[in-house]
Amino acid sequence: MRILITGGAGCLGSNLLEHWLPQGHQLLVLDNFATGKRELVPQVDGLTLVEGSVADSATVEACFARFAPEVVIHSAASYKDPDDWAEDTRTNVLGSAHVAKAAAAHGVRRVVNFQTALCYGRPRQLPIPADHPSAPFTSYGITKTAGEQFLLLSGVPTLSLRLANVTGPRLAIGPIPTFYKRLKAGQSCFCSDTARDFLDMQDFLRFMDLAIADGAPSGVFNLSTGEAHTIREIFDIVADHLGLGRPEVPVVPAGADDVPVVALDASATRAAFGWQPRFAFEDIIRRQLAWYDAHGVTDVYSHLKQPAGR
Ligand SMILES: NC(=O)c1ccc[n+]([C@@H]2O[C@H](COP(=O)([O-])OP(=O)(O)OC[C@H]3O[C@@H](n4cnc5c(N)ncnc54)[C@H](O)[C@@H]3O)[C@@H](O)[C@H]2O)c1
Numbered sequence: 001m002r003i004l005i006t007g008g009a010g011c012l013g014s015n016l017l018e019h020w021l022p023q024g025h026q027l028l029v030l031d032n033f034a035t036g037k038r039e040l041v042p043q044v045d046g047l048t049l050v051e052g053s054v055a056d057s058a059t060v061e062a063c064f065a066r067f068a069p070e071v072v073i074h075s076a077a078s079y080k081d082p083d084d085w086a087e088d089t090r091t092n093v094l095g096s097a098h099v100a101k102a103a104a105a106h107g108v109r110r111v112v113n114f115q116t117a118l119c120y121g122r123p124r125q126l127p128i129p130a131d132h133p134s135a136p137f138t139s140y141g142i143t144k145t146a147g148e149q150f151l152l153l154s155g156v157p158t159l160s161l162r163l164a165n166v167t168g169p170r171l172a173i174g175p176i177p178t179f180y181k182r183l184k185a186g187q188s189c190f191c192s193d194t195a196r197d198f199l200d201m202q203d204f205l206r207f208m209d210l211a212i213a214d215g216a217p218s219g220v221f222n223l224s225t226g227e228a229h230t231i232r233e234i235f236d237i238v239a240d241h242l243g244l245g246r247p248e249v250p251v252v253p254a255g256a257d258d259v260p261v262v263a264l265d266a267s268a269t270r271a272a273f274g275w276q277p278r279f280a281f282e283d284i285i286r287r288q289l290a291w292y293d294a295h296g297v298t299d300v301y302s303h304l305k306q307p308a309g310r
Helices: 011-023 057-067 085-105 139-153 175-184 201-211 231-241 267-273 281-295
Strands: 002-006 026-031 047-051 071-074 110-116 158-163 165-167 198-200 219-223
Touching: 002 011, 002 057, 011 026, 011 201, 026 057, 047 057, 057 085, 071 085, 085 110, 085 139, 110 139, 139 158, 158 201, 165 201, 165 281, 175 231, 175 281, 198 201, 198 281, 201 267, 219 267, 231 281
Parallel strands: 002 026, 002 071, 026 047, 071 110, 110 158, 158 219, 165 198
Antiparallel strands: none
16 A cells, blocks of 8 residues: 655654555655654655655645555644644644645545544543544644644545554653653652553554555544553552652642543444454553663653643
């Protein structure tokens, strides 16, 4: 299959490259390396790299014209500076609109989009069903929500996945790399009083094979284990993994830009795709820590503001 992956040099994108190249798919990556890394896109047969932004319509159009993708995975996103509304808008709104228009113009068979659970805002019910109203309240959430709407408007069969926190090789966002890096360096930590839903990369990749198959369902689906676990639970597992026992750690109220609990109801996804996650919470975190033991943690990004005084 000919698959165009925007943001293919990022965490999810590069894991998809490693997963799909051996299956013989032809892949084209469009990435501006805002948070992704050039070295994650190897120079091998079957893989083409285009350096550029999805916000540049001429670049997007040239990629579609030259490569004629059958499937598009839209993984490019801007989030690293919560105050950079302009870049979030360029990448997440305008970039998604360009991808939507190009996919329609070039007869793409299906688009798979990755959406943040922040599209639901502060949820009215838990676990959050995929038909819960959208109520984003951060630059990342607002712009990703607008971008998703353009993709759904395109007329191209589109599967938009509201993702739990996917863990796996090169994860550089959130509490797991942060605690691992800081505790290893002897630095202090704090836990926000929040809970999140995690999904192992292997479960995500198994799902993605189903997502690009002929005749796969389209529409909006949650992809998750459906279980919320507190940030404090993660801290305890990281401390235990590093042989630090059970140290005291301050638990601070969720920031104004944060959501107290995210647990996504993926029962409709399980039924529609015949998919089940195989890894449960503690395994997911310990597999991630084993990966950091072997490979280390590099940069850590966040779409959240640092709480005052931290
Ligand atoms: N990883 C998760 O758990 C998770 C959860 C929810 C949603 N998502 C979504 O999944 C997608 C991938 O996330 P990730 O964790 O791999 O993040 P990532 O930062 O590792 O990957 C994003 C990629 O997009 C690229 N990019 C940014 N702006 C671009 C632009 N204007 N043009 C082209 N490329 C651009 C970056 O350089 C990077 O390679 C994003 O859309 C994100 O919103 C991820």
